[in-house]
Amino acid sequence: MLEILIEPLQYGFMQRSLMTAILVGIICAVVGSYLMVQRLALLGESVSHSVLPGVAIAFILGVDIFLGAFIAGVISAVMIAWVRTRSPVKEDAAMGIIYSAFFSLGITLITIVQKNNKIDLLHFLFGNILGVTTRDVINTSVIAVIVVGAIALLYKELLFYTFDPEGAQASGLPINLLDFGLIILMSLTIVASLTTVGLALVVALLITPGATAYLLVKRLHQMMILGAVIGVLASISGMYLSYYFNIPSGPAIVMVAFGFFMLAFLFSPTHGVLTHPSRGPGLAQSQIWQEIRGLLATKK
Amino acid sequence: MTPISFPNRQAEGIHISELEVHYRRVLALKAINCEIRPGRVTGMIGPNGAGKSTLIKAMLGLVTPVQGKVCFQNQPLTKQLDQVAYLPQRSKIDWTYPATVWDVVMMGRVRKTGWFHRFSSVSRRLVAQALDRVGLSDYRDRAIGELSGGQQQRVFIARALTEQAHIFCFDEPFAGIDKKTESVIFDILHELAEAGHIVLVVHHDLGHSIVNFDDLILLNRELVAHGTRKEVLNAENLQYAYGDRIAFFSEAA
Numbered sequence: 096m097l098e099i100l101i102e103p104l105q106y107g108f109m110q111r112s113l114m115t116a117i118l119v120g121i122i123c124a125v126v127g128s129y130l131m132v133q134r135l136a137l138l139g140e141s142v143s144h145s146v147l148p149g150v151a152i153a154f155i156l157g158v159d160i161f162l163g164a165f166i167a168g169v170i171s172a173v174m175i176a177w178v179r180t181r182s183p184v185k186e187d188a189a190m191g192i193i194y195s196a197f198f199s200l201g202i203t204l205i206t207i208v209q210k211n212n213k214i215d216l217l218h219f220l221f222g223n224i225l226g227v228t229t230r231d232v233i234n235t236s237v238i239a240v241i242v243v244g245a246i247a248l249l250y251k252e253l254l255f256y257t258f259d260p261e262g263a264q265a266s267g268l269p270i271n272l273l274d275f276g277l278i279i280l281m282s283l284t285i286v287a288s289l290t291t292v293g294l295a296l297v298v299a300l301l302i303t304p305g306a307t308a309y310l311l312v313k314r315l316h317q318m319m320i321l322g323a324v325i326g327v328l329a330s331i332s333g334m335y336l337s338y339y340f341n342i343p344s345g346p347a348i349v350m351v352a353f354g355f356f357m358l359a360f361l362f363s364p365t366h367g368v369l370t371h372p373s374r375g376p377g378l379a380q381s382q383i384w385q386e387i388r389g390l391l392a393t394k395k
Numbered sequence: 396m397t398p399i400s401f402p403n404r405q406a407e408g409i410h411i412s413e414l415e416v417h418y419r420r421v422l423a424l425k426a427i428n429c430e431i432r433p434g435r436v437t438g439m440i441g442p443n444g445a446g447k448s449t450l451i452k453a454m455l456g457l458v459t460p461v462q463g464k465v466c467f468q469n470q471p472l473t474k475q476l477d478q479v480a481y482l483p484q485r486s487k488i489d490w491t492y493p494a495t496v497w498d499v500v501m502m503g504r505v506r507k508t509g510w511f512h513r514f515s516s517v518s519r520r521l522v523a524q525a526l527d528r529v530g531l532s533d534y535r536d537r538a539i540g541e542l543s544g545g546q547q548q549r550v551f552i553a554r555a556l557t558e559q560a561h562i563f564c565f566d567e568p569f570a571g572i573d574k575k576t577e578s579v580i581f582d583i584l585h586e587l588a589e590a591g592h593i594v595l596v597v598h599h600d601l602g603h604s605i606v607n608f609d610d611l612i613l614l615n616r617e618l619v620a621h622g623t624r625k626e627v628l629n630a631e632n633l634q635y636a637y638g639d640r641i642a643f644f645s646e647a648a
């Protein structure tokens with residue numbers, strides 16, 4: 096058993112990708128908790144897809160892919176806010192419009208670049224444990240320190256702002272700066288996750304561990320800490336699954352995270368479906384079933 | 396007994412002049428002029444959509460007026476938000492948020508604590524006192540989603556008390572609240588006024604509870620009347636504001 100865990104560690108690539116996956120598991124859960132409590136899961140989805148053109152342009156210009164992805168992510172988030180505040184279009188529609196446009200531009204650019212270079216779109220979409228370089232490990236570590244440090248320092252202000260934006264503004268907090276700060280932290284987190292989870296699935300690692308923890312604890316910082324533990328466990332197990340079964344690392348991590356979520360969903364002491372069967376009625380008494388029966392009865 | 400301590404009895408009120416607010420094309424408030432005096436419980440009344448919430452928000456800079464000024468001590472009020480405690484209309488809050496009663500009341504201390512600092516023991520004591528004052532000490536570790544509407548409202552009152560503010564703006568603190576909680580909250584409002592603070596409260600009920608207000612502001616997009624309760628509360632003013640004959644607690648006038 097122990098050998099199964101130790102054997103892969105003799106390879107440098109596995110050490111690097113495990114290291115990155117652990118860091119990513121932590122920061123995704125922490126930042127994702129803010130997205131979840133603000134009901135902004137879709138924003139995480141949007142920004143993660145919107146980094147693609149940045150990746151392609153960075154590739155063309157020969158600069159760091161992390162930098163390109165980060166800039167594209169922030170620009171997309173700012174454009175979403177712009178469309179939402181300057182037109183009657185609602186936030187979710189704005190996200191759908193912006194991120195599909197960015198994603199399309201990214202696919203187009205990558206296809207063009209692919210003609211002369213070896214660059215694999217699938218690796219960006221779903222993660223690739225063979226592709227984690229020492230440079231990536233350093234970048235991810237720096238990002239993790241920035242993200243965790245910023246949230247530790249601004250925790251009470253961010254709690255106030257995300258719970259009650261108007262109250263926070265009325266007490267004189269610079270809420271637009273706080274909001275922008277959260278966008279920066281989210282973009283950094285997404286960029287750090289590119290190599291191991293891939294942009295198509297980052298949103299799962301942002302939301303699922305925090306949501307799992309949300310079913311088990313009742314304060315934000317507890318949700319972040321427990322979410323980080325779940326995120327790390329999912330990341331590590333996903334990496335091993337990826338190694339042994341030769342599947343992309345992103346989907347492997349996400350499936351493990353989903354497994355944890357289902358466990359909490361079914362068995363949480365406070366919210367569990369099975370531990371609290373009284374909360375939701377069974378199929379026979381469920382409302383939709385009763386409505387169907389009501390319709391059938393009137394037809395007769 | 397020691398002589399009554401002199402709280403910061405700044406005799407100045409809030410002066411609102413020519414305040415006008417638009418939402419896109421809709422005129423929400425038209426040229427409002429009035430003064431909100433310290434040491435009085437001031438009620439703001441008017442029909443739904445009259446602009447009561449908007450007036451408070453414009454005073455605090457939460458919406459930007461197209462013209463007009465809101466001054467306190469000859470300075471724009473928006474520059475002195477550290478002196479203000481604001482209680483938003485209840486419906487705006489997400490009650491499923493993962494926070495306990497303690498966490499929410501602690502938010503009142505965020506600004507006073509300052510960036511990058513941890514909450515001090517003084518803050519913790521103030522929060523404990525405020526919870527005690529609203530009768531929620533036993534609930535401090537409850538998730539806010541597991542409280543009744545009246546208890547949730549008291550949590551926000553406690554949060555306002557911890558801010559050690561001079562100006563208190565409460566938007567409908569009595570919505571959906573029973574008589575007992577109502578009298579607890581009115582007691583607190585009277586105490587704040589007696590200590591020389593500025594207390595502005597949006598209120599809906601023109602019944603018996605109206606006697607708790609010293610001054611009234613009657614609003615319907617424009618300022619219909621303002622002054623002492625007796626000056627404002629008459630059939631003529633109310634008919635003008637509500638566009639209909641409306642029953643009110645006439646002994647109060």
Ligand SMILES: Nc1ncnc2c1ncn2[C@@H]1O[C@H](COP(=O)(O)OP(=O)(O)OP(=O)(O)O)[C@@H](O)[C@H]1O
Nearest residue numbers: 418419421423441442443444445446447448449450
């Ligand atoms: N964000 C907004 N965008 C556009 N119009 C708004 C907005 N908020 C309020 N309004 C409009 O401005 C007017 C005043 O609204 P406000 O919320 O200030 O009324 P109110 O007196 O507080 O009403 P209530 O008693 O229902 O709380 C209303 O006609 C409302 O439709």
Ligand SMILES: [Mg+2]
Nearest residue numbers: 447448449484
């Ligand atoms: Mg209102």
